[in-house]
Amino acid sequence: MPHLRPTGRGFPARRERVLPRIPVPVARAVVDCAIYVDGVRQSGRTSYSEALATVRRTGRGFVWLGLHAPDDEQMTGVAEVFGLHELVVEDAVHAHQRPKLEVYDDTHFLVLRTVKYVEHESMSQASEVVETGEIMVFVGRDFVITVRHGDHTHLSGVRRRLEEVPERLALGPTAVLHAIADKVVDSYLAVTDRMEADLDTIEETVFGTQSRLDIDPVYLLKREVLELRRAVTPLTGPLARLSADNPLVPKEIRRHLRDVADHLTTVIDRVVEYDEVLTSLLEAAAAKVGIQQNTDMRKISAWVAIAAVPTMVAGIYGMNFEHMPELSQPWAYPTVLIGLVVACTVLFFNFRRHHWL
Numbered sequence: 001m002p003h004l005r006p007t008g009r010g011f012p013a014r015r016e017r018v019l020p021r022i023p024v025p026v027a028r029a030v031v032d033c034a035i036y037v038d039g040v041r042q043s044g045r046t047s048y049s050e051a052l053a054t055v056r057r058t059g060r061g062f063v064w065l066g067l068h069a070p071d072d073e074q075m076t077g078v079a080e081v082f083g084l085h086e087l088v089v090e091d092a093v094h095a096h097q098r099p100k101l102e103v104y105d106d107t108h109f110l111v112l113r114t115v116k117y118v119e120h121e122s123m124s125q126a127s128e129v130v131e132t133g134e135i136m137v138f139v140g141r142d143f144v145i146t147v148r149h150g151d152h153t154h155l156s157g158v159r160r161r162l163e164e165v166p167e168r169l170a171l172g173p174t175a176v177l178h179a180i181a182d183k184v185v186d187s188y189l190a191v192t193d194r195m196e197a198d199l200d201t202i203e204e205t206v207f208g209t210q211s212r213l214d215i216d217p218v219y220l221l222k223r224e225v226l227e228l229r230r231a232v233t234p235l236t237g238p239l240a241r242l243s244a245d246n247p248l249v250p251k252e253i254r255r256h257l258r259d260v261a262d263h264l265t266t267v268i269d270r271v272v273e274y275d276e277v278l279t280s281l282l283e284a285a286a287a288k289v290g291i292q293q294n295t296d297m298r299k300i301s302a303w304v305a306i307a308a309v310p311t312m313v314a315g316i317y318g319m320n321f322e323h324m325p326e327l328s329q330p331w332a333y334p335t336v337l338i339g340l341v342v343a344c345t346v347l348f349f350n351f352r353r354h355h356w357l
Contacts, residue, residue, distance in 0.1 A: 106248060113134055207284070305351070
């Protein structure tokens with residue numbers, strides 16, 4: 001409705017027209033949609049509502065709908081067609097969820113956190129090591145919906161590989177769930193392999209012979225390892241529930257999910273090990289920085305002690321006493337200078353012998 005905004009100067013207020021928000025079509029968020037019968041993708045392009053209607057009318061196959069970063073209205077439209085619970089719509093739109101598994105009647109809702117290794121020349125120049133995203137999977141008896149958040153969460157490769165193995169797709173929507181979980185956990189393994197190289201580099205730096213140590217890369221990698229830990233550790237429970245005796249998951253898929261859970265255990269063991277090593281490196285780095293500071297303080301103290309000798313002599317002769325007999329002697333000035341040089345030299349070599357300089 002048009003409204004008035006006062007101008008504050010007695011002039012007529014200017015009318016502003018509030019334009020209605022134009023909803024974005026759901027098709028904008030759809031990456032791919034297909035019907036699979038006996039593991040074979042059916043030809044032709046169709047909307048997800050028509051695809052679901054076809055599957056339920058014929059009683060054969062399932063629909064695989066892929067979405068990328070849908071908004072509230074788009075996800076609500078999809079939920080109405082597929083009969084998704086209203087509680088999962090908000091989770092699917094806003095992301096930033098912990099890995100979890102929720103079951104609504106005969107529909108499974110799985111949240112997976114994805115990770116990507118960020119390339120960098122050195123840890124001292126890096127601002128980020130791990131980039132995270134999310135994949136959410138809705139699995140029903142005759143459909144699977146994947147919702148992606150993030151630029152590195154592409155699933156086109158997973159779809160293509162599954163279409164090359166129709167006997168796997170013939171097992172139903174849970175085969176897609178397993179393939180996505182397997183891809184995500186394999187990416188965890190790849191990231192931990194790359195992070196191990198960074199950890200080795202930092203370890204060499206901390207225990208190296210260089211006198212100066214930059215502790216910031218240690219804190220950076222520690223932060224990234226904690227972020228990776230938050231992404232992978234909570235997934236243990238959902239995979240255990242899926243691979244248990246679940247009537248909605250075929251026996252063959254449960255076997256493969258147990259293999260994915262084993263790989264996840266390997267990833268968690270690595271992440272825990274990296275976390276412990278980085279904690280030890282932080283303690284070692286802090287100790288080394290403390291030693292560096294003590295060394296610097298000893299050097300400063302030594303130079304201050306050397307400078308105190310001429311300062312003291314200059315202070316004595318600067319008091320302007322009248323009765324100072326050496327002031328009238330021609331040898332007094334060079335004698336004082338030579339005495340200062342000798343005293344400072346003796347102090348310098350004494351501190352040097354005790355490794356203060």
